[in-house]
Amino acid sequence: MADKPLIKLTKSGYQAADRWLVRDVSLSVSQGEIVTLIGPNGSGKSTTAKMALGILKPTTGEAFRAQGLQVSYVPQKLMIDWTLPLDVAHFFQLTGKPSIQAQHHAIEATGISHLLDQELRSLSGGEFQRVLIARAIAREPDLLVLDEPVQGVDYSGENELYQLIGTIRDDLNCGILMISHDLHVVMAKTDQVICLNGHVCCSGTPVTVSQSDEFQALFGLRGNADIALYQHHHDHQHSADGSIAHEHRTGCSHD
């Protein structure tokens, strides 16, 4: 069961106008698995997620999604105009009607019960992020896609959110595809980390990485088991246009 992927990209690439946003990405997310995409700005993380979600059709390669897959998406940006009177309770029913029970559960898990009759526009960055996540989990998804879920959240809030995401996986047993622009901090519960920079630079489990001395030093420093340090060795350099300036050496796994 866990072997059967919910979504799978095979050598997928996306070209906008005459520029490749991302190329040659292969990844899969299975039930109960957390996959994290990391990489600098403009490295194609969001594009990759959008191909996986079916918002963008890959120019090359294939995108597979399991049939009848219930997806929840936490987008990177959501602008709510003044003209739109939308409170948190109504926002929960944006794309469907989750059961009352599931809504209660999501509201409790994210601790937003005091915000239900607030308008979305009046929320702070951290509150808004929690509400987005609450709405996503109330749908009881098979697959949860989070685009930079801790943006605009302060340091302690960030810890809490990562903890929450780990709990969601355990509760719902869903697959999670998460995007982070933070090159260093990745959730400890992540099963697989994929580093993008216009293509897959490298990928691996944080577990193997966590055995390195540097990891343990820094891991102890942060003092929280839910945040891990993914030691990231670049074995090549990118020039400004994203092309690879150096020859690949061994250890850089492209698949």
Add this chain to the structure above:
Amino acid sequence: MIDDFFIRALLAGIGLALMAGPLGCFVIWKRMAYFGDTLSHGALLGIALGFLLELHLELSVFLVCTLIAVTLFLLQRHSSISSDALLGILAHASLAMGLVVLSLMTWIRVDLMGLLFGDILAVSHRDLIIIAGTLAMTGIAMVFTWRSLFAATVSRELAEAEGLNPQRAEIIFMLLIASVIAVAIKIVGVLLITSLLIIPAATARRISLSPGQMMLASSMIGVFAVVLGLTGSLNLDTPSGPSIVVASVALFLVSMTPFAHRFRMRFRR
């Protein structure tokens, strides 16, 4: 049937306000006010072509508005001109072309003032039937596409990712706007149709706490403005379109006062 011209005009106006309510909310949520304006300017070209080709006027207006909407959609995708410039070019191009074609057809006597600003004497039984049909169609379409359309208004990508079909909903929405414009000409006239969409919706925003409430309130405010405006038009012998718009602006101004805010508080559950 309904013999009194004023009752016919009232019924037509009320039907129009009812459908303009929810559509107008989407127009302002999606920031499409100028889009609506461009389509309504195109309506005059539709009328001119309707006379020229001897088509039903509503049908030719609907077709021309749809054509303009499709043109806009394609140009926005494949051209480097900014979209407000495009809207301006299309709006005035079609208005001017409509006026030129109308004046070239010397064999037809057209009441231009009536077309531009509405004429309550002009509403026929046939118009009432068309408006009732359009109202029913709008209601059914809104019930079925409302969720996709609204979700796409908040975030198109979110709607698509979670399995809705925003593109289909947006095409249906565009067709509904074209049909409202087609049936609104006799009551409010070509130049003021958009205000019937926008002003009641903007007024409703100030007293609403949810999207559904705002759509309902927008319809009710529109109906009130139509009744006020048409009564004024009858008694003061003013053109019906501007009279309705003046009435709805007055309601909008009332909604800006602190009194309206208290009204909103009472709405709260």
